[in-house]
Amino acid sequence: MALSLKLNGQTHEVEAEPGTPLLWVIRDELKLTGTKFGCGVAACGACTVHLDGEPVRSCQTYIEDAEGAEITTIEGLNSKAAQAVQAAWVELDVVQCGYCQSGQIMSAVGLLSENPKPTVEEIDDYMNGNACRCATYQRIRSAILRASDMMEA
Amino acid sequence: MTLNTSRRGFLKSAAAAAAVLYVGARPDGALAAGSAPAQLNPFVRIDADGTVTAIVKHFEKGQGPATGLTTLIAEELGVSMEDIQYEFAPSDPSRYANLAFGQFQGTGGSTAMANSFMQYRQAGAAAREMLIKAAAEAWGADVSTLSIEDGIIKGAGQQAPIADFVGAAAQMEAPAEPRLKDPSEFRLIGNAKVKRKDSLPKTNGTAKYAMDLHLPNQMVAVIARSPRMGGLAAGFDDTDAKEVKGYIRAAVLPNKAGVAVYAENTWAAFQAREAVTVDWDLSNAENRSSDQIREQLLNAVNSDPEYNVNGADPAATAALIDGAEKVVEQTFYFPLLAHAPMEPLTCTIEANEDGGITLHDGAQIPTGPHMALAEIFQLPMEKIRINTMLAGGSFGRRATPTADYQVEAALAFVLTDRSRPVKLVWSREDDITGGYYRPAVAHKVRVGLDAGGNITGWDHRIAAQSIIKGTFFEPMLVHNGVDHTSVEGVPDGLYQIQGQFVGLSDVAKATNVLWWRSVGHTHTAYVMETMMDEAARAAGRDPVEFRLALLEGGGKDQERLAGVLKLAADKGNWGSAPEGRSQGIAVHKSFGSYVAEVVEISGNADDGVQVEKVTCAVDCGLAVNPDVVKAQMEGGIGYGIGHVMRNEITLTDGVVDQFNFPDYEPLRIGDINAIEVHIVPSAEAPSGVGEPGTPPSAPALANAIAVSGPRVTELPMINSGISFA
Numbered sequence: 001m002a003l004s005l006k007l008n009g010q011t012h013e014v015e016a017e018p019g020t021p022l023l024w025v026i027r028d029e030l031k032l033t034g035t036k037f038g039c040g041v042a043a044c045g046a047c048t049v050h051l052d053g054e055p056v057r058s059c060q061t062y063i064e065d066a067e068g069a070e071i072t073t074i075e076g077l078n079s080k081a082a083q084a085v086q087a088a089w090v091e092l093d094v095v096q097c098g099y100c101q102s103g104q105i106m107s108a109v110g111l112l113s114e115n116p117k118p119t120v121e122e123i124d125d126y127m128n129g130n131a132c133r134c135a136t137y138q139r140i141r142s143a144i145l146r147a148s149d150m151m152e153a
Numbered sequence: 154m155t156l157n158t159s160r161r162g163f164l165k166s167a168a169a170a171a172a173v174l175y176v177g178a179r180p181d182g183a184l185a186a187g188s189a190p191a192q193l194n195p196f197v198r199i200d201a202d203g204t205v206t207a208i209v210k211h212f213e214k215g216q217g218p219a220t221g222l223t224t225l226i227a228e229e230l231g232v233s234m235e236d237i238q239y240e241f242a243p244s245d246p247s248r249y250a251n252l253a254f255g256q257f258q259g260t261g262g263s264t265a266m267a268n269s270f271m272q273y274r275q276a277g278a279a280a281r282e283m284l285i286k287a288a289a290e291a292w293g294a295d296v297s298t299l300s301i302e303d304g305i306i307k308g309a310g311q312q313a314p315i316a317d318f319v320g321a322a323a324q325m326e327a328p329a330e331p332r333l334k335d336p337s338e339f340r341l342i343g344n345a346k347v348k349r350k351d352s353l354p355k356t357n358g359t360a361k362y363a364m365d366l367h368l369p370n371q372m373v374a375v376i377a378r379s380p381r382m383g384g385l386a387a388g389f390d391d392t393d394a395k396e397v398k399g400y401i402r403a404a405v406l407p408n409k410a411g412v413a414v415y416a417e418n419t420w421a422a423f424q425a426r427e428a429v430t431v432d433w434d435l436s437n438a439e440n441r442s443s444d445q446i447r448e449q450l451l452n453a454v455n456s457d458p459e460y461n462v463n464g465a466d467p468a469a470t471a472a473l474i475d476g477a478e479k480v481v482e483q484t485f486y487f488p489l490l491a492h493a494p495m496e497p498l499t500c501t502i503e504a505n506e507d508g509g510i511t512l513h514d515g516a517q518i519p520t521g522p523h524m525a526l527a528e529i530f531q532l533p534m535e536k537i538r539i540n541t542m543l544a545g546g547s548f549g550r551r552a553t554p555t556a557d558y559q560v561e562a563a564l565a566f567v568l569t570d571r572s573r574p575v576k577l578v579w580s581r582e583d584d585i586t587g588g589y590y591r592p593a594v595a596h597k598v599r600v601g602l603d604a605g606g607n608i609t610g611w612d613h614r615i616a617a618q619s620i621i622k623g624t625f626f627e628p629m630l631v632h633n634g635v636d637h638t639s640v641e642g643v644p645d646g647l648y649q650i651q652g653q654f655v656g657l658s659d660v661a662k663a664t665n666v667l668w669w670r671s672v673g674h675t676h677t678a679y680v681m682e683t684m685m686d687e688a689a690r691a692a693g694r695d696p697v698e699f700r701l702a703l704l705e706g707g708g709k710d711q712e713r714l715a716g717v718l719k720l721a722a723d724k725g726n727w728g729s730a731p732e733g734r735s736q737g738i739a740v741h742k743s744f745g746s747y748v749a750e751v752v753e754i755s756g757n758a759d760d761g762v763q764v765e766k767v768t769c770a771v772d773c774g775l776a777v778n779p780d781v782v783k784a785q786m787e788g789g790i791g792y793g794i795g796h797v798m799r800n801e802i803t804l805t806d807g808v809v810d811q812f813n814f815p816d817y818e819p820l821r822i823g824d825i826n827a828i829e830v831h832i833v834p835s836a837e838a839p840s841g842v843g844e845p846g847t848p849p850s851a852p853a854l855a856n857a858i859a860v861s862g863p864r865v866t867e868l869p870m871i872n873s874g875i876s877f878a
Contacts, residue, residue: 017398024418027419032358033362033365034358036364038495038497039581040581040582043813073358086357090352090353095215095355095356096788097215097543097545098354098355099494101355102358123822124823125823130822131814131821133819134788134791135792135820137822138787138827139784140822
């Protein structure tokens with residue numbers, strides 16, 4: 001079926017079968033590969049994108065349910081929270097292999113957008129669904145706190 | 154006018170093409186330089202415009218060589234980290250062999266920095282001397298008066314960017330022995346402020362992993378594999394798959410190990426595979442359950458060992474233990490474990506116009522797939538090209554001696570008309586069920602103690618599934634029948650233990666097994682370090698004091714191990730845990746590095762244990778990038794603790810029971826509240842950091858739990874009644 005997707009501020013006409021995960025349309029059709037495939041069952045968070053500003057797992061979001069929503073991927077981030085998060089990530093050298101980090105950042109931006117001064121407990125709770133096999137968690141936590149400070153400054 | 158402009162442009166680019174300086178080594182190892190890469194093994198390229206590029210022979214899975222090897226070039230050459238870029242070396246073992254692997258190019262065993270340290274420094278230093286010589290000749294100055302800083306050649310009252318002398322330097326012979334900087338002159342090596350080179354692209358979504366490759370006109374192939382090791386595809390029915398939009402076709406792989414399902418995109422390939430019914434010939438397939446494997450392993454450690462590992466007399470050791478004042482005895486079981494790197498396995502194969510083949514891959518040991526593809530395509534090695542891309546983790550999984558997934562891709566490609574590139578994609582389920590696990594292992598240890606609390610004898614029996622036997626690494630790593638990776642960390646441990654006997658038995662495999670971050674040390678460190686605590690407790694001695702006594706009076710190795718033990722104990726406030734918390738400690742040498750960790754926990758086994766803090770001390774020789782070393786310790790600790798808490802792969806009648814992350818639950822952000830890493834200052838040669846953080850983490854946690862809870866000898870810990878907060 002033909003769909004019209006609003007993604008990163010642009011409208012894209014795509015052809016996809018109903019039930020196709022948004023992830024695969026983003027990656028294979030629109031060729032935006034910053035959004036990652038990690039598990040396919042919403043258990044790792046590598047595929048996290050924003051739907052109307054809310055983090056969702058694109059591997060479990062059907063394409064027809066994304067139509068009409070403002071979709072944002074890592075490539076389209078530009079909010080104040082996003083700038084702070086990405087700057088903090090670089091400042092603290094959070095990444096190792098980096099494959100999960102787009103998803104981590106999408107979740108972190110989601111957190112700081114709704115809660116600009118999270119506690120450590122709130123960070124751990126919110127970020128629980130984003131797995132990092134390199135175990136960069138300690139730096140993820142620090143970078144979110146740093147980004148929170150940067151947003152206040 | 155147009156003609157003139159284009160003529161000028163041509164001349165300029167022709168001159169530019171000539172004015173490239175490569176510095177590296179010849180296949181015999183001698184330094185070499187030139188204006189073309191063909192006759193040498195370039196570690197650094199300097200373009201006519203002065204752009205410096207480190208050519209990194211190790212793949213980047215997050216462990217840091219793209220930063221580390223680049224740092225070595227930048228330091229010796231005299232450029233800032235901002236003014237140097239990197240690219241991955243092509244696959245060519247004659248030029249880019251890992252000096253620790255013989256004639257193999259590859260990454261593993263935490264060797265990337267150790268085997269590159271002198272090579273890359275020498276290449277950077279040679280480039281510096283050649284550029285300075287060229288400037289000295291042009292300026293009529295003495296070379297000793299010139300230096301390079303931040304890419305500017307200075308001295309004799311002049312200064313100019315290195316770009317001005319690339320052409321002249323490219324005409325020179327490389328110096329045989331360039332002067333390396335004295336450590337007192339280092340500005341980048343050892344500087345904790347040096348940043349990773351790959352942070353920005355990995356933070357804004359532009360970093361390209363093998364999974365992100367999208368070649369024009371490519372097909373995606375997924376493989377339907379036998380549910381049990383050794384099953385063969387006898388045929389298939391794809392009637393229902395034809396209903397999937399984007400499905401192309403399916404074909405039995407030439408080795409019958411599976412059915413390749415081809416589609417226009419990844420989702421269609423996954424959908425179509427679900428719809429293909431494969432007829433499996435399981436007559437020779439594995440049908441054992443992991444419970445049976447466990448039984449076999451436990452029986453083996455309770456029987457006479459197949460191999461005597463350290464040449465000691467088991468009867469003499471038995472007599473020493475039997476006559477002891479106290480005896481401590483434990484039997485341990487370690488399950489199969491999956492690596493589960495964040496990026497599922499993938500690679501892409503395409504035909505080149507010259508009749509060759511290109512493999513695009515996060516290639517950990519490129520020589521393996523290089524040789525395998527040359528064989529499959531019946532092409533000479535130079536017709537196979539490997540484009541090394543970023544890898545989304547590995548932990549050993551991308552380094553199979555069989556080049557398993559690259560071979561699958563090649564076989565899937567062979568079955569096509571080769572007009573379209575084929576991208577092989579594994580799903581997470583393929584990954585978790587796909588074998589190549591950390592082997593299942595059992596240990597049984599008996600330790601005798603005299604009235605003074607000293608060890609009188611140590612009987613140590615290991616039963617394991619051999620990783621190395623039957624692979625091309627066998628001549629290097631199996632001696633007198635003993636697979637070194639099954640026992641490493643026990644017979645070569647640094648404690649000066651009286652009357653130690655070590656025996657090994659091999660038990661047949663029911664799945665493929667493979668090295669997994671820190672290999673044999675994953676289980677040997679756990680056993681050695683929990684037994685040390687058991688022995689210390691039986692002796693009524695402090696665990697740190699007990700260990701230090703066994704290291705006293707040894708050599709430098711023992712001193713370095715004692716050094717990290719004391720540093721971790723000091724920084725971790727050993728013996729002064731806050732109210733309601735328990736501490737455990739462990740120390741282990743692996744891959745040339747010495748690591749001690751103090752794990753501090755709250756809660757208890759019944760209500761839930763929480764890891765509050767891990768304090769780590771590491772001696773890895775000279776820490777080239779201290780922040781990368783810290784990151785590797787943090788990651789290694791998380792990897793060790795996460796798996797020992799709750800991960801295992803089990804089999805029922807030969808079929809893997811786990812499928813995906815929900816039933817192979819990874820470490821999560823809240824599982825460890827804090828990690829603190831301390832690096833021992835050292836002038837020793839750099840040693841590994843990718844793996845050595847992992848071995849002490851699990852026994853340190855077990856020792857903390859055992860302070861007021863059970864001694865866990867059956868892993869994962871959740872199977873031994875330990876709950877986690």
